[in-house]
Amino acid sequence: MTRRAVWLLAGAVALVLIVGAGLWIWHSTSRPASTEDTALAYLHALESGDAEALTAVSAAASKAALTAFAAADARIQEVALTSVDQSGDTATAEVLFVLGGEQHAASLSLSHTGGRWRVDASGLGSVRAEASAGGFVAIGDATFALGEEIALFPAVYSITVAPRGLLDGETDAIVLPGESVRAALDVTLLPAATEAAQSALDEHLAQCTEGGDVIPSGCGIRIPWGTEFREVSDIRYRVDSSPVLTLNATGFDAAKGVLVATVTGTGQDGVTRTTTYRTESWNLRGDIAFTETGVELSVW
Template identity: 50%
Template sequence: MIKARWWVIGGAAGIVVVAAGLWLWQSAVRSSTPEEATLDYLHALESGDADTVVASGVVVSTIALDAFEAATGLIDDGEVIRVRDDGDGVSATAEVSFDLDGETHTTQLTLGIIEGRWSVDATGLGTLVAESTIGSDVAIGDTTVPTGRAVSLLPATYTVAAAPTTMLEGENPVQVLPGAKATTAVDAAVRPEATAAAQAQLDEILEACTAAGTEVPDGCGIRIPWGTEFREVDIIRYRIDESPVITLTPSGFIAEGGTLVATVTGTGQNGEALTTTYRTVSWNLRGDVAFTADDLVLSPW
């Protein structure tokens, strides 16, 4: 009897476990109502947590999720005013309200059934087009996006900064609202760190410019008046006594004050071997500068 009783109890417990697991599985896959799905999305936005947003079922890009983690203002007091079934059983429209930066907003979100449950569709996102007076990109936190290109973002307030932020300064706050297009233009300026980075890059360019060779390289600001003395040049060797110092503008650069020594070996106009050394104390370069998402690029003329 005792053994039989234990078997019965154990069997009942197994049935309970199986039933509980089945209930949890059904709960996980069953469709929520459009109102519940809308509230889930609003609460996810209020949380400021990207994983919670993903769990709400909305389809959103990695860029948008990364930017959301750096949002400087989140929606609050999200409410569902009313929900209308669109009549086809697979779509609905929800009218919602929420606060952002002390202002109350109302809008409509559409929903569909995604992977067996109701979820807010792309109307839950807004778009941002950002411009900058300097550079090809802007930054939202650690995320960069190209200027002039519409990018979908989650509703929130963002600080849009000139990129790269280590080299440029200037930023604007901007609200991104569901179903709306936001625009902003950042008035950027060059940081001192950009000049230091540009000088380091210029020094690398000058090293390549002054590699030994038989011709004067283009785009290096080097002028050697050897034509009147040499019939042929066998080798030109360079020595940098002082590098030109760079100054940046938003779109270009000038490097001035360099001292360069060039020793030319070859055949003189009289047909004899000749070696002559030239020295300039006004070695200057000019060129363009472009700021990318995370660096700058010098292009000497």
């Protein structure tokens, strides 16, 4: 064989190898992921904190769960896939991982829909938060109502009472696939909570004292004009001192307000009358409710 023929043969062999390698790479990367591939991809996404990868392989990747997962204090480690049992369009993967310093085993259910495998809600755990005060808890930038079953990806989370800045209370929760955990928070009201409630009360009282021909309800205003007036046509108010609010976990007391009311109308004798009343014991009580971002008052 001539040298030219040898070079031509070598070139042909190299071309066949390159084409074959390309076909193998194309086939291996374009074929649908298997149950094993999907289960491992789910575990590795949990391990690395890859939200985009989680979205691709989890059927239960809600926005709230992903937002909370981004703030997880610790993620799973040392992942392993021990077995997969597939039957038609469903499968169960047995997995191992380390979380919170301990090894855990879990079963992940997968389903084949839309031409691909996905891990269903069995890959999530849940937390039910309870607190001595407030109505919401936060995990990172995600907020949830107390008593709600919060579906979360496996991880270790810090759960804080909301709204932050008004309330203080925190606990940790280890969330495992298929398991529910209770998180109890002991809550302390911060000084800012009283300030926010006082501000809300002052706004409410500003509306109460806009004036008119009737005494507004839910304002703690009592004017003893019944024995002096047959009919009232106008009431004007002047707030010399707002009631000072004292807050507790579920309600408030507000006391020592000073209010002046000037009443105009028809006296019992049928003559136009104007009388000024002053009270130095303007007191109110009511309930409070903490929202996700602030506080709301309900005045009795």
